[in-house]
Structures are given as C-alpha cells and as structure tokens.
Amino acid sequence: MSLIIDKIFAHSTKLVAISVLFLVAWIFTVLFQHSMESMQALGFDFVTETKWAPNLEKFGALPAIYGSIVSTFLAMILAVPLAIGVAIFLSELAPAKLKSPVGVSIELLAAIPSVIYGMWGLFYFVPIIRDTFGGIGISMLTAGIVLSIMILPFMAAVTRDAMNTTPDILKESAYALGGTKWDVIKDIVIPYAKAGIIGSFILALGRAIGETMAVTFVMGNVHKISLDLTAPATSIPVTLANEFTEADTDLYYSSLFELSLLLLVISFTIISIAKFYFLRRTRVA
Amino acid sequence: MATIVDITEEKALEVKNFEFTYASADEPSIKKLNMPIAKNSITALIGPSGCGKTTLLRAFNRMHDLYPGNEYAGEILFKNRNILTSKEDLINLRIQIGMIFQKPTAFPMSIFDNVAYGMKLQGIKNKTELNDRVEKALCDAAIWKEVKDRLKHDANGLSGGQQQRLCIARAIAVEPEVLLFDEPTSALDPISTSGIEELVIELKKKVSIIIVTHNMQQAARVSDYTGFMYLGELIELGYTEEMFVTPKEKLTEEYITGKFG
Ligand SMILES: Nc1ncnc2c1ncn2[C@@H]1O[C@H](COP(=O)(O)OP(=O)(O)OP(=O)(O)O)[C@@H](O)[C@H]1O
Ligand SMILES: [Mg+2]
Numbered sequence: 001m002s003l004i005i006d007k008i009f010a011h012s013t014k015l016v017a018i019s020v021l022f023l024v025a026w027i028f029t030v031l032f033q034h035s036m037e038s039m040q041a042l043g044f045d046f047v048t049e050t051k052w053a054p055n056l057e058k059f060g061a062l063p064a065i066y067g068s069i070v071s072t073f074l075a076m077i078l079a080v081p082l083a084i085g086v087a088i089f090l091s092e093l094a095p096a097k098l099k100s101p102v103g104v105s106i107e108l109l110a111a112i113p114s115v116i117y118g119m120w121g122l123f124y125f126v127p128i129i130r131d132t133f134g135g136i137g138i139s140m141l142t143a144g145i146v147l148s149i150m151i152l153p154f155m156a157a158v159t160r161d162a163m164n165t166t167p168d169i170l171k172e173s174a175y176a177l178g179g180t181k182w183d184v185i186k187d188i189v190i191p192y193a194k195a196g197i198i199g200s201f202i203l204a205l206g207r208a209i210g211e212t213m214a215v216t217f218v219m220g221n222v223h224k225i226s227l228d229l230t231a232p233a234t235s236i237p238v239t240l241a242n243e244f245t246e247a248d249t250d251l252y253y254s255s256l257f258e259l260s261l262l263l264l265v266i267s268f269t270i271i272s273i274a275k276f277y278f279l280r281r282t283r284v285a
Numbered sequence: 286m287a288t289i290v291d292i293t294e295e296k297a298l299e300v301k302n303f304e305f306t307y308a309s310a311d312e313p314s315i316k317k318l319n320m321p322i323a324k325n326s327i328t329a330l331i332g333p334s335g336c337g338k339t340t341l342l343r344a345f346n347r348m349h350d351l352y353p354g355n356e357y358a359g360e361i362l363f364k365n366r367n368i369l370t371s372k373e374d375l376i377n378l379r380i381q382i383g384m385i386f387q388k389p390t391a392f393p394m395s396i397f398d399n400v401a402y403g404m405k406l407q408g409i410k411n412k413t414e415l416n417d418r419v420e421k422a423l424c425d426a427a428i429w430k431e432v433k434d435r436l437k438h439d440a441n442g443l444s445g446g447q448q449q450r451l452c453i454a455r456a457i458a459v460e461p462e463v464l465l466f467d468e469p470t471s472a473l474d475p476i477s478t479s480g481i482e483e484l485v486i487e488l489k490k491k492v493s494i495i496i497v498t499h500n501m502q503q504a505a506r507v508s509d510y511t512g513f514m515y516l517g518e519l520i521e522l523g524y525t526e527e528m529f530v531t532p533k534e535k536l537t538e539e540y541i542t543g544k545f546g
C-alpha cells in the first residue's frame with residue numbers, strides 16, 4: 001500500500017517539476033513568436049540602432065540596453081561596498097545586543113515591495129538629486145541610487161549569512177596566530193564566504209537589471225544615450241512598463257516583445273552564473 | 286588539596302590561584318587552580334568531560350577574550366609577568382603561545398600561505414625569509430616531503446592528518462615558546478595520530494607543550510607530566526611514569542583505572 005503512495009507521490013512531484021520546465025519553455029516560445037516580426041524587419045539593427053521613434057517606425061533598443069546596464073552598474077557600485085560593510089558589522093563587529101534588531105530590520109527592508117522604493121525615490125530623491133547635481137532630478141543617477149537602496153538589504157543579509165557560516169574554530173585559529181579582528185575578517189571570513197558573497201551580488205544584479213517599479217517613476221523613459229548621469233534615460237523594463245499600452249502598430253508591439261526576450265535572456269544568464277557559484281559553494285561546504 | 290609534584294627544572298608557565306567564570310555561568314568553571322608547567326617538556330591534561338581542560342588551556346593564550354563577559358581571577362605567570370592583566374598585549378602573547386585545535390583548521394588559502402600566515406601577520410615580507418621559514422616549519426612538522434611539490438595548492442585538498450600537521454607547521458613557523466594542543470588527534474585515524482604524537486615529542490626540544498587528551502594511553506606515551514583535573518580543580522600533577530602506576534590521590538586512581546569518566 002505505502003509503496004503505491006510512494007509511487008503516486010514520486011510521479012506527481014515529477015509532474016510538477018516537469019510543468020515548471022514546460023512553463024519556462026512556454027514563456028520563451030511566446031516571447032519568441034511575438035518577436036518574430038520585429039526580428040525579421042529589423043534584424044541585428046535592433047540592438048545597435050540608437051533611435052527609438054515608434055511614429056517613424058524606428059526601433060533601436062540600444063538606449064534601453066545601455067540604460068539597463070548603466071543603472072544596474074551604478075546600483076552595484078553604490079551597494080556592494082555598503083552591503084559588505086553592513087554584513088561585516090553584523091556578523092563580526094556588532095555587540096550581541098545590536099545584532100538581531102539590526103539584522104531583522106535589514107530583512108524587513110528587503111521585504112518592502114519595489115513600487116514603494118519607486119514612490120519614495122520620486123518624492124524624496126528626485127528633489128535631492130535636482131538640488132545637488134542639477135537637471136530635472138529624474139535621471140539615470142536617481143535610478144541607480146534607488147536601485148542600490150532597493151538591493152542593499154538583500155545583499156547585506158545574504159552576505160552576512162555567508163559570513164556567519166565561517167566556523168568559529170577557523171577564526172580562532174587565526175586569532176591564535178596573533179591576528180587582529182581586521183586580519184581575521186579580511187583573510188579568513190571573506191575568503192571563506194566568498195562564493196556565497198559573490199552569489200548574492202549576482203542575484204542582486206539580476207534583480208536590479210529586471211527591476212521595473214522602483215525605477216519607472218524616476219528614470220524618465222527617454223530613449224537617448226547620454227554620458228550625463230543627471231539626464232533622464234530609460235531601461236528595458238521601464239520602456240516595457242511605459243509603452244505596452246501605447247503600442248499601436250504590429251511592429252511596435254513586436255519590438256517590445258523582442259525587448260522583453262532580450263531581458264529574459266540577460267536575466268537567465270545572470271541567474272545561471274549565480275547558480276554556478278552557489279553550486280560551487282555547496283560542494284566546498 | 287591537590288597533590289603537586291615539585292618541578293625542579295625551569296618553569297614555562299605558572300598558574301596561581303586561577304579562577305575562570307564564563308559570561309553565561311553563575312559559578313566559576315575553574316576554581317583556585319595552582320599548577321606549574323615545566324619548560325621544554327610535555328604536560329598532559331586529563332580528566333572527565335566538562336572538568337575544565339579546554340577552559341584552562343584557552344586561558345594561556347587568552348582565547349576567552351574573543352567572547353565578551355568572561356572573567357579571569359588569579360595569575361598565570363609567563364616570563365615573570367602575569368598575563369591575565371588588562372595591560373597584556375594579546376597579539377604578542379598569542380605569537381609566543383601558539384595553539385592547535387581539536388579539528389584541523391586549514392585556512393582557505395594555499396599550503397604555502399597557510400604556513401606563512403603568522404609571519405605575514407607580523408609584517409615579514411622578505412620572500413627568501415618566508416620561503417626558508419615555511420620550508421623549515423614544514424620539515425619540522427614532518428610534512429615537507431608530502432607537500433613540497435604542491436605548495437601553491439589549496440590546503441583543503443590535504444587529508445585530515447596532513448592538515449593537522451600543516452596547522453602544527455603554521456603554529457611553529459612563528460617560533461612560539463609554548464604550544465597548546467586541545468585533543469589534537471581526536472578527529473584523526475590511528476596512523477595520523479601516531480604521526481602527530483611523534484611530532485609532539487620531537488617538538489619539545491624547542492617548545493614547552495601542554496596537551497589536552499581524552500586518551501590516557503596517549504598521555505602515557507607522550508607526556509613527561511600529567512595533570513588530572515576534576516570538576517574545575519587540579520587533583521594531581523605528577524611525573525607521568527609515576528602517576529599512571531602509583532597515583533597519590535584516590536580520585537586519580539579511580540579515573541585512570543576507568544572507575545568513572
Ligand atoms: N562557552 C561556555 N559558556 C559557559 N560554560 C561553558 C562554556 N564552555 C564550557 N563551559 C562549561 O565549563 C566547564 C568546563 O568545560 P570545558 O570545555 O573546559 O571542559 P573539558 O574538560 O574541555 O571537556 P571535554 O573533555 O568534553 O572537552 C563545563 O562545565 C562546561 O559546561
Ligand atoms: Mg575540551
């Protein structure tokens with residue numbers, strides 16, 4: 001009897017697992033099908049062309065790709081050192097009394113829906129950026145900062161967890177050789193937790209590059225490549241969020257699908273790299 | 286009162302009226318303990334689980350200071366000074382009094398860098414000096430032959446016994462005067478264990494050694510002096526040869542004959 005139950009259980013879980021795979025394939029297929037028209041009409045120009053003018057039937061994705069990459073890059077530059085700092089503080093330096101309240105608030109921050117970061121960014125960061133750096137405040141820089149604030153708690157929490165896995169006995173061994181707290185953090189804790197830390201960065205990167213709601217309000221949806229960070233810009237998800245309802249021609253519609261396909265491929269690549277790191281970590285441990 | 290043999294040779298360490306209380310404990314884990322440690326010899330610490338061997342050992346290099354709230358009382362004399370004062374330079378103390386742990390603790394770096402680590406902490410950068418001292422330490426730890434062709438490899442690729450000898454090499458590379466071993470072979474197979482035992486005996490020419498062990502045969506094989514601890518007190522300290530044959534205290538006798546523990 002129990003054998004039969006086992007079998008049913010095994011088969012039904014297998015079914016669920018397969019349907020997940022099927023879902024992924026399905027999404028890919030749908031995006032691909034809808035992108036066909038734009039792919040055939042525009043070819044490779046789609047990703048190299050800088051002009052996006054739907055009324056002229058010009059669809060160049062480069063500004064959106066550029067905006068996605070630059071805003072994510074800015075976010076990472078700002079968030080990585082802070083996340084490492086917070087994680088070091090929480091796992092190695094903070095007195096026991098501070099560890100859990102600060103740790104819990106970081107986890108709470110990580111749970112805030114991104115649209116709230118977006119609204120907060122619009123009402124508080126846009127004026128600050130405008131007053132400090134000039135411009136209209138709606139800009140690449142603002143998007144980078146809001147994104148960095150959004151991914152910081154997640155990165156800090158996961159980095160802290162990775163650091164906490166360093167065995168005490170390993171740290172004690174370094175102290176026993178005359179190491180200072182800083183020596184132990186730099187030579188033992190960080191190298192030991194390296195794979196986990198890098199994994200968390202890559203996951204955060206994946207989240208930042210696909211993030212929509214946090215940046216839609218503050219980026220501007222302007223399809224222009226500008227080296228001036230205080231100028232408004234756009235990213236792939238921002239374009240999608242702003243323009244799907246406006247797509248009035250088939251080619252316009254299809255090129256938006258091609259943009260989303262592009263985003264999906266980028267995100268998948270990033271997650272695969274992250275997985276590779278996490279896998280390596282579990283093998284070492 | 287404890288029975289403590291008269292140590293005629295020079296002393297490496299001297300514990301006087303030592304008490305230790307963990308931050309989370311109401312009572313001291315070690316009570317009014319007096320114990321001399323002879324220089325260039327091996328002192329084994331034995332006793333039932335929880336009697337305070339590790340606690341005493343970790344006081345010699347002030348390891349307890351890594352965790353807040355632990356309290357010391359009394360004195361531990363090392364080179365004519367009490368190392369339990371707040372003035373004590375812990376970095377310097379730990380360079381002079383090294384420690385080997387219950388499990389091998391290879392750092393996440395290469396074999397070479399593991400052994401060079403303590404020297405690098407001291408700011409030694411000279412390549413030839415580092416190379417020479419790493420080689421010497423690995424030779425002294427009887428592992429040079431096995432690792433000389435893969436010094437750049439990750440230390441975690443070594444076997445448990447090799448890693449433990451690597452940890453010993455790492456500890457002696459900074460030329461300490463005292464080495465503390467806390468059950469260094471409890472995670473090793475018999476062959477690795479006897480390798481470590483031979484090594485410990487060889488090392489006493491240069492350093493004074495305190496070794497905690499659960500294995501009474503091991504204490505008998507390697508040590509010159511044996512201290513028997515019970516419930517946070519030192520019951521008896523004697524010459525190893527005499528103590529295992531004619532213990533002076535009843536408790537010691539009961540323990541070594543396996544009546545409890
Ligand atoms: N971190 C700690 N906080 C509070 N009490 C502790 C702590 N570590 C050890 N103790 C207590 O101190 C006493 C001595 O422990 P210790 O670890 O020194 O024993 P041991 O002789 O090394 O035992 P074992 O042979 O099992 O290693 C025990 O009663 C133990 O419960
Ligand atoms: Mg112990």
